Amino acid sequence: MAPPNIRPLPEHLQEVAIKELNERPERLAEDLEALKDWAIKEPHLNVRLDDQLLVAFLRGCKFSLEKTKSKLEWFYTLKTRHPDYYTIQNPDVPHFSELVRYGAGLILPIPLNETGPRIVFSRFGIYPVDKYELKDIAPIAYAQQELAMRADDTVVVNGFINLIDVAKVDAAHFVQYTPSILKKGIDFAEKALPLRQSSAHFFNVPTGFEKPYNMVMPMITPKQKERVFLHGNNLETLYAHIPQKYMPKQYGGENGCLVELENSTIEQFLDHRDYFKEDLKYRNNEHLRLGKQPNYKSLFGMEGSFRKIALD
Template identity: 45%
Template sequence: MSQLNIRAINADLQKLANEELNEMPERVAADIEALRTWIQQQPHLRARDDDQFLLSFLRGCKFSLEKAKGKIDKYYTLRTKYPDFFGAYDVNDPKIRAVFNAGIILLLPKPLHEQGPRIILIRQGALPADEYTIEHFIRAASHLQEIIIRNDDHAIISGMISIIDIENCTPGHVMQMTPSVMKKMSIHAEEAVPLRPKQQHFIHIPSGFETVFNAIRPLMTKKQQNRISVHAENLDRFYEHVPRSYLPVEYGGDNGTIAEIISYTNKQLDEYRDYFKENKNYGTDESLRSGKPIDFESLFGVEGSFRKLEVD
């Protein structure tokens, strides 16, 4: 078996991976090879299979080979079926750059307590709702997610904390979150991406938001619902989870300025330009899938009950 081409991680992260993710360093090479072999045996699936990419999925599934197979399949299945949402192919797309340049999605440089979860700040109202759609936002997030999957050991091993600041959100922003969109986002986040969400905090909640939130809450999985905390103007309880120092300078912290984070993200997108172009070579062909094809319309339609993706 050839030598693995993966990043070395520090002792603290390795200890966490061993204890919480069931990682056994002496077995990692065999686990990666088993996952790669399975991918190559799937006639419907064209997926990246380099060591680092596959290791992220194994870690994101606590080294359950069967769960990692399912996540990789769903990752490419959803991208192929819904490229307007999950397609990560073109970092030069002006709408995607507009989302990042407005600071709507900010991946903060310092993880919580140095070795803890990576923190992502979402400022949904940073652009007027008539200048971008929810599809642009999700597609931009999909590009950043893939960079995280490839680059960010803290996010993969320690997990992620999401902070959603809706201070400047308008009814136009809220109306974009239709039940169909919510279902797509929920399934993708929970079943297709090898990231480990730990907490989700909504801050600067305006009057009446909880009514809207309670209407969309049932569209989330139980796990997602349990991770969510809602905070109004008094953020003391929020700071118990995420101390102020771990927020950007504009939020009273010292975890980078918004301008610095935007600049770094744009640099990463530029560096990955050719990589994302290559993503056109990967995906699924449902006509070649063994067993019953997935009924996407029933799964994600506005009507009907919420159900999980089932992949043979």
């Protein structure tokens, strides 16, 4: 059996993978082969059989083959069902760099405590609502997750922390945060994403943010609720979780320059335009699915928006 075509993990990450993710390096090729064999035999699936991508699913599922199958199945099922939401359709559009600027999180270079989870810094509400909608921005975020699966071993092994500045979010943005769109994000994270979110921290919270926030909370599991924190404008409560030195330089920290990180993120996306184009061919053929179809209505049956919410 040929050795897997993946990057060797740094020693500290390999130790975590063995102790916490149940990885057995001597079985890695066998585990990947078993996953590929299953995917090939499923008539409706058309999976990208890329070792680096597939090992991210195995590690994210702690090498439970059945859980890995489920995540991989939903990953391609949801991308097939909602291509405009979960997938970059055309990376050659003239405004592609602008979409990346508004939609991608910035991967801060130093993980928490140097060897812990990766910190992903985002600024919600920075896109102009007269030009774009949330559904235009969302595919960038999902594409970035896939790039991280293939390129960032820290994210795959140690997970990630979302650090989100919501100072720019206003009533015009809230209107676009429909329950249906929010449910799509929650369901993808729960059913399809093999990356582990350690926590999510919202700060610089504007007036009125709590109301849509409180509408979202019933949609997530109790375990997820324990990982979500609102910090208002008092950053001392944030620093209790993420010391200030791990913030970007523009926020008084030592963890990267936002302008440089933004430019490198755009460059990464531009360098992967061929990957995004090729990705479009990896979709299910639901006509060939054996057994029952997924219950999409239970996932995406929510309608409405926050248009009627009073934002004081």
